Amino acid sequence: MTDNGxxxxxxxxRQDDNGNQYRVGRYATRAEAQRVADRLEAGGHKxxxxxxxxxxxxxx
Numbered sequence: 001m002t003d004n005g006x007x008x009x010x011x012x013x014r015q016d017d018n019g020n021q022y023r024v025g026r027y028a029t030r031a032e033a034q035r036v037a038d039r040l041e042a043g044g045h046k047x048x049x050x051x052x053x054x055x056x057x058x059x060x
Contacts, residue, residue, distance in 0.1 A: 011024075
């Protein structure tokens, strides 16, 4: 939940070449999070973007 009370259960995570993971943002729907991840991946830089539900850890 955010400060304004909105529930944002979907997270976009960036994984670098060394396996380090960083949260990029939180989103209300999986579709919205996936659009963001797809747009970031299309940028040409070789990074992996994962979409997962809050409370679940990404697999390496």
